Amino acid sequence: MARCWEHWLSRSNPRVLHTLESAGGFASAQEVYQLMQREGQSIGLTTVYRALQSLVNEKIVDILRRDDGEAIYRLCGDSHHHHIVCKGCGDTVEIEGGAVEKWAQSLAAEHGYRDVGHSAEIFGLCPKC
């Protein structure tokens, strides 16, 4: 299988991507940077940010936000899902969001929006709380 990203802007992208993969496909820029440091790789924080940004532009990774606003990068291809979060104990259930995807797509199209993404979370009290 030939990969279609042969001509990346940065030579560091493969290294950053590999680290993101080995982190479980889900990490912040700072975390990727620290992982690479610990592995003894020589790279600057700036370059990590740039590599992740270009991977986002290439649509190879998604960018999301933690609750505190820190950006986390996720390998595309990981199944897109949402969460039910308990207001009491913080417990989280992962759920599929097929319905929401369609909802977001159709409404965005209806209003002429392109390049669409969305966020959706459910909050409530879990059975235990």
Next chain:
Amino acid sequence: MARCWEHWLSRSNPRVLHTLESAGGFASAQEVYQLMQREGQSIGLTTVYRALQSLVNEKIVDILRRDDGEAIYRLCGDSHHHHIVCKGCGDTVEIEGGAVEKWAQSLAAEHGYRDVGHSAEIFGLCPKC
């Protein structure tokens, strides 16, 4: 990132809440602060942050994140609706979210969650951008 704020009630809450309302029920802390300044109200940025945080704790407003990670506060009102936000110019379209309400309700019930709420936003590029 530790957070020390606990919940307390503030006399500024009503003023901040009113400003958030007049902003269309959707604004960042910095925006609320600037609005109040322009209106000639005397208030500190710190107090705006604290007031918004306590309103969140009181479940009077929701907290969401812009694409750039900035926190935006939304009135949890009876007129529950969602938004399509343009990543380019920040323009916002209000939409009804009937489908999402049902999605949230049924999924939460399925997992035994009670007292359910949700957040959902759509991001994209508007026709002009």
Next chain:
DNA sequence: ATGAAAATGATAATCATTTTCAATTATGCT
């Protein structure tokens, strides 16, 4: 009126992210 407790806000600290820019490295051309 008095004092304790709550609230305020200026200021400084924090932290992720971006910008700057000089130095290094790759690439292409003759």
Next chain:
DNA sequence: AGCATAATTGAAAATGATTATCATTTTCAT
């Protein structure tokens, strides 16, 4: 190879939102 030039890198500084500190002011019960 040798040289020019563009691309890449990363340390350091800048930026900007948010949070912590703390001295001061306000509220309120007595």
